[in-house]
Amino acid sequence: MLSNLDFSVIPVSLPFILEGLRYSLKLTITAMCGGIILGTLLALARLSGGPVLSRFAAAYVDTLRSIPLLMVILWFFFLIPLVTGKPMGAENSALITFTLFEAAFYSEIMRAGIQSIPKGQVNAGYALGMSYWQTMVTVVLPQAFRNMLPVLLTQTIILFQDTSLVYAIGAKDLLKAAENTGKNYNRPVEMYLFSALIYFVICFSLSMLVKRLQKRIAIIR
Numbered sequence: 025m026l027s028n029l030d031f032s033v034i035p036v037s038l039p040f041i042l043e044g045l046r047y048s049l050k051l052t053i054t055a056m057c058g059g060i061i062l063g064t065l066l067a068l069a070r071l072s073g074g075p076v077l078s079r080f081a082a083a084y085v086d087t088l089r090s091i092p093l094l095m096v097i098l099w100f101f102f103l104i105p106l107v108t109g110k111p112m113g114a115e116n117s118a119l120i121t122f123t124l125f126e127a128a129f130y131s132e133i134m135r136a137g138i139q140s141i142p143k144g145q146v147n148a149g150y151a152l153g154m155s156y157w158q159t160m161v162t163v164v165l166p167q168a169f170r171n172m173l174p175v176l177l178t179q180t181i182i183l184f185q186d187t188s189l190v191y192a193i194g195a196k197d198l199l200k201a202a203e204n205t206g207k208n209y210n211r212p213v214e215m216y217l218f219s220a221l222i223y224f225v226i227c228f229s230l231s232m233l234v235k236r237l238q239k240r241i242a243i244i245r
Contacts, residue, residue: 031214037205044201045222047115052184055122060176063130067138068160088128094189097121101193114195126183133175137168174238181230185223198222
């Protein structure tokens with residue numbers, strides 16, 4: 025069976041694969057940045073002690089963490105146009121969905137990072153006359169980000185792998201590009217293997233980066 029494989033199609037298909045990879049990376053970076061920002065705000069709200077903010081943040085995080093990502097992607101893609109009356113398109117729908125969904129996971133990571141900071145530093149901020157939000161932004165969050173950086177990157181690796189799920193709504197990601205190219209050249213197996221190799225190389229490289237960061241942070245501590 026392996027003797028029937030023909031990888032000569034790969035050089036010809038590279039422009040299409042790179043186009044799909046660009047979208048996958050764009051989706052990953054956008055969802056990571058938006059998810060970390062929104063997730064940090066959710067973590068701060070959850071730890072603020074305010075009954076309304078903390079309950080809302082907890083409900084948001086618990087709800088999204090309890091629903092499969094694929095289901096959220098399909099719901100958003102099919103239901104939002106029914107509400108707004110305007111189609112969003114697969115790419116834009118995926119960008120918004122991933123950002124909102126990943127925020128729930130980044131929120132829990134940041135909450136753990138914030139809680140890892142000694143309470144004495146928080147009390148010192150209060151003693152200097154800082155408010156809760158000022159203490160968090162200037163004292164706690166910089167240290168929490170440093171402590172949680174390896175975990176944040178690990179979640180980003182998972183996020184990059186999950187971008188293949190937008191295949192379900194027809195977004196032109198790496199997997200969709202591989203499928204279309206495989207159909208066009210009648211070489212689906214070769215193209216799926218090539219896309220799997222790309223996923224592996226990127227994820228493995230990021231995993232090595234995470235390990236190096238973990239060692240550096242351990243030395244700083």
